Amino acid sequence: MNRSRGFSLIDVLIALAVVAILLRIAYPSYVSQIVRSSRQAAQSELVGLANLQEKIFLNSSAYTTSVTGGYTGQSTGGLGVTSGKSKDSRYTYSVAATATTFTLTATPVTGTPQAGDGNLSITEAGVRTWGSKTW
Numbered sequence: 001m002n003r004s005r006g007f008s009l010i011d012v013l014i015a016l017a018v019v020a021i022l023l024r025i026a027y028p029s030y031v032s033q034i035v036r037s038s039r040q041a042a043q044s045e046l047v048g049l050a051n052l053q054e055k056i057f058l059n060s061s062a063y064t065t066s067v068t069g070g071y072t073g074q075s076t077g078g079l080g081v082t083s084g085k086s087k088d089s090r091y092t093y094s095v096a097a098t099a100t101t102f103t104l105t106a107t108p109v110t111g112t113p114q115a116g117d118g119n120l121s122i123t124e125a126g127v128r129t130w131g132s133k134t135w
Contacts, residue, residue: 038114039114041086042120046120049081052071056073059073060073061099062075062100063097063102064076064078064079067095068083068084086106090108090113091108091109094107100124101124103124105119106121
């Protein structure tokens with residue numbers, strides 16, 4: 001009796017087709033989840049930076065205009081984000097401030113999956129925007 005062991009070419013092709021179909025369905029969902037997760041992390045970081053701005057305002061009656069400067073608790077210092085980027089390096093932080101107002105903005109870094117996700121921002125009044133929506 002001659003029994004064949006192993007897989008035939010047809011078996012391998014069917015298995016590859018099934019894997020390709022699963023990847024075609026699953027990969028976009030995976031990328032979408034990664035983008036959403038990074039956005040939520042940046043939102044949390046922005047809230048933390050806004051809290052630091054409020055502490056600075058309490059100490060010196062003005063907001064800082066520097067994200068990358070060392071945190072001193074005074075308006076002459078900064079927010080202490082030396083790289084100017086989010087922890088996962090998918091957003092760049094900037095601040096526009098006057099003595100009594102500020103807007104912190106997180107801009108997606110070009111070349112990352114976040115690139116088309118839209119800017120995140122938060123103001124001293126607590127207004128939070130993502131592109132044209134609120135978060």
